[in-house]
Amino acid sequence: MSGLNNQVLEDGILGYSTNDDCSVFTIDEKHKIIQSVDFFTPIVDDPFEFGRIAAANSLSDIYAMGGKPLFALNIACFPSNELPLDILTKILNGGISIAKKAGIPILGGHTVRDSEPKYGLVVTGIVEAGNELRNSQAKAGDVLILTKPIGSGIISTAIKQGKATKEMINDVIKKMTTLNLDAAESMKDLPISACTDISGFGLLGHLNEMCQSSKVSAVLNFNKVPFMEGVYELAQNGIIPGGTIKNLKYIEDQIDFSDIFADYQKLMLSDAQTSGGLLISIPKKYSEKLIERLKSNNSICYKIIGQLYKKAEKSIYVQ
Numbered sequence: 001m002s003g004l005n006n007q008v009l010e011d012g013i014l015g016y017s018t019n020d021d022c023s024v025f026t027i028d029e030k031h032k033i034i035q036s037v038d039f040f041t042p043i044v045d046d047p048f049e050f051g052r053i054a055a056a057n058s059l060s061d062i063y064a065m066g067g068k069p070l071f072a073l074n075i076a077c078f079p080s081n082e083l084p085l086d087i088l089t090k091i092l093n094g095g096i097s098i099a100k101k102a103g104i105p106i107l108g109g110h111t112v113r114d115s116e117p118k119y120g121l122v123v124t125g126i127v128e129a130g131n132e133l134r135n136s137q138a139k140a141g142d143v144l145i146l147t148k149p150i151g152s153g154i155i156s157t158a159i160k161q162g163k164a165t166k167e168m169i170n171d172v173i174k175k176m177t178t179l180n181l182d183a184a185e186s187m188k189d190l191p192i193s194a195c196t197d198i199s200g201f202g203l204l205g206h207l208n209e210m211c212q213s214s215k216v217s218a219v220l221n222f223n224k225v226p227f228m229e230g231v232y233e234l235a236q237n238g239i240i241p242g243g244t245i246k247n248l249k250y251i252e253d254q255i256d257f258s259d260i261f262a263d264y265q266k267l268m269l270s271d272a273q274t275s276g277g278l279l280i281s282i283p284k285k286y287s288e289k290l291i292e293r294l295k296s297n298n299s300i301c302y303k304i305i306g307q308l309y310k311k312a313e314k315s316i317y318v319q
């Protein structure tokens with residue numbers, strides 16, 4: 001976005017210039033409006049499930065920012081000349097079912113005719129001033145906790161190539177439609193240093209953004225990183241999305257991989273996620289409390305996957 005002739009913003013307003021999950025707009029001393037938009041083409045065949053995934057994905061940035069969603073608008077593209085409108089209804093109903101889970105209404109939206117279906121939400125939320133979670137405040141001594149396993153990009157590619165089993169498909173849908181709401185609730189009143197959600201840039205990409213903007217370095221333990229069922233084997237067999245390969249290329253020179261890792265393992269850590277989990281950076285002494293809460297809130301994952309240190313030559317050291 002470096003080519004944009006954007007305005008210089010006042011204090012308390014965050015736009016393109018930072019790598020945060022939402023734009024932030026201060027409305028008064030106590031409250032900030034946060035907003036995020038995302039939409040994409042179907043990654044599963046079932047239109048209702050696609051709607052659920054897209055909605056959960058769009059809501060995720062609000063939770064990653066420590067905020068509470070208020071309402072959403074639909075944004076959709078649909079080839080109404082070629083596909084029955086009933087499919088669009090199913091997609092939108094999927095979105096509504098997830099919005100209900102999040103406790104918010106969908107108040108309107110806009111659909112345009114397009115050759116390929118696309119769907120997502122514009123989500124508006126609110127956060128109390130001082131409670132917003134940035135990704136630039138992570139500190140040396142923090143530990144890193146990830147709340148969903150990695151691999152939705154690799155599994156989605158396997159689905160497209162007809163190489164995913166029924167179990168894999170059901171499992172990835174379950175994970176992508178799980179809201180980050182409970183994980184976000186678990187962070188309440190704990191001294192969280194930084195938080196972001198894992199999406200298109202993959203675990204390494206989003207961790208790299210957090211490290212660079214916080215001026216720290218991370219040690220990531222490959223064996224502690226949770227992966228979805230089947231991801232290891234699929235990656236080993238070269239079933240990797242193009243976006244994941246680009247992700248790794250883009251950040252490779254800022255990462256030091258221990259010699260034991262093969263290329264497919266590096267790609268697993270770079271896998272572009274849809275509706276991924278939260279990556280939370282918290283001082284070590286508070287991590288047990290957070291893990292306890294994640295566990296009691298039935299979080300899918302709650303293990304420590306790495307630790308932050310003073311800024312070193314590389315941004316991330318993978319061991």
Ligand code: CO
Nearest residue numbers: 021061197199
């Ligand atoms: Co995000």
